[in-house]
Amino acid sequence: MSSVHAAGAVVWRKKGGEFQVLLVRRDSYKDWSFPKGKYKPGEGPRMAAVREVYEETGEHIALQRPLPSIGYTLSSGKKKRVFYWVARPLTQRSRPVAARPEFPTAHPGEITRSRWMNAETALEKLSYKDERSMLKRVLKYWERGELATRAVLLVRHARAQKRSAWNGSEKTRPLTPHGASRARTISSVFSVYGVDRLVSSPWQRCTATIAPYAQASGVSLTCVAALTEHSHAKNPAGVRKTIEAVLTDAGAPTAVSLHRPTLGTVIDVVKKHGGHHVKEKLPDDDPYLKTGEILVVHMKGDHAVDVERFRPVHTEP
Structure with missing residues (x-):
């Protein structure tokens, strides 16, 4: 039954x-x-x-x-x-x-x-x-003053074309049709959490993942060069600084579109802000998140009070 x-x-x-x-x-x-x-x-x-x-x-x-x-x-x-x-x-x-x-x-x-x-x-x-x-x-x-929380959505970009099948530069490697479809699904998730600020690596597969929400909502997209794979490989501190600022900002609910190689650094920053209850829910093995998967960090001030991890329901091919 x-x-x-x-x-x-x-x-x-x-x-x-x-x-x-x-x-x-x-x-x-x-x-x-x-x-x-x-x-x-x-x-x-x-x-x-x-x-x-x-x-x-x-x-x-x-x-x-x-x-x-x-x-x-x-x-x-x-x-x-x-x-x-x-x-x-x-x-x-x-x-x-x-x-x-x-x-x-x-x-x-x-x-x-x-x-x-x-x-x-x-x-x-x-x-x-x-x-x-x-x-x-x-x-x-x-x-306890812990009710008025702010959501920070950390999303691994949707599925992109394989590196081996792409002849252009890494920064322009696009989403697959399946990835583009999932990006539209991700848009609905941003809406339910009231996202009013968008941050992304400037590379196409990351911006394309959150572009449907930017277009539908009118929320502008801020690209941060420090979030690219290449920048992270040279200077992980740039990713740490960016995520730290997003987590502790007292402003609007925010979504950040990220590359897989940066996720270990991102998770380490989140751990600093949460107690045992939060840390035990965080992924600890590479690749940390599947393509198009989201980690929602619920912040009160500079303290992470809870997290959710899920891949949005996706019914399109």
């Missing part, structure tokens, strides 16, 4: 100095819960979470740190698992939203209404123990 997978988010905001979260009411189930729903075909959990929140509440969001998943058995006997993230609201006019497909709204009979609530009210309203426990975890992050 196949399992059912769904995704959702604990969407929070600070209003009038007060912590608030967004809940949805379903009269048909007589419950209050966090917005969530099943994946659509070809959709990964992160885009599913962002889409479901919009469909059920009308709020565009950006994902922040991940939360523990919740599993249970349905009346049909199937196992269901729901993956959650902390998330913050985005405006309709934000650049990450411009890079998303147009989402529908939920069927009127599915969700009765959505409502922002303070923590005390939300704990009283939430119908399920697991979701109340999740909110308590989020409240601990809030109390």
Whole structure:
């Protein structure tokens, strides 16, 4: 019997100095819960979470740190698992939203209404123990000042033509058709994390990996010569300095497009900013990341509080 997978988010905001979260009411189930729903075909959990929140509440969001998943058995006997993230609201006019497909709204009979609530009210309203426990975890992050995190997405460029099959210079070696297709998939991931800054090696295979997002969102691309393979081979300190600056910048969520030979140096910089929980999740063997794979580092100030590693769902040839 196949399992059912769904995704959702604990969407929070600070209003009038007060912590608030967004809940949805379903009269048909007589419950209050966090917005969530099943994946659509070809959709990964992160885009599913962002889409479901919009469909059920009308709020565009950006994902922040991940939360523990919740599993249970349905009346049909199937196992269901729901993956959650902390998330913050985005405006309709934000650049990450411009890079998303147009989402529908939920069927009127599915969700009765959505409502922002303070923590005390939300704990009283939430119908399920697991979701109340999740909110308590989020409240601990809030109390420790660790809730307003910033995502830094470190991506190995998508698949490029083989060196042996390319007659031009290394800096102009392009993506394969498969790599170009995956770059479009990567664009959707940048959107769900609210990426508003792009950094890349100036070589074509790196810039082409994040170009679809730059074009769709209007976010400008900053090329850094120190991130090329040749520069790294001569002076790894240039890569360390660049990644250090990106991680500790207090600005917008950022994506960086990288070459495989630089990844060991990049991972070493991330390790400096994280505790044991983060370090044990980091790849430690070359090639560190597959082509088109992403390491998301969730930063609070200069401290890495969590990481995610995944290769975006890709259904095109």
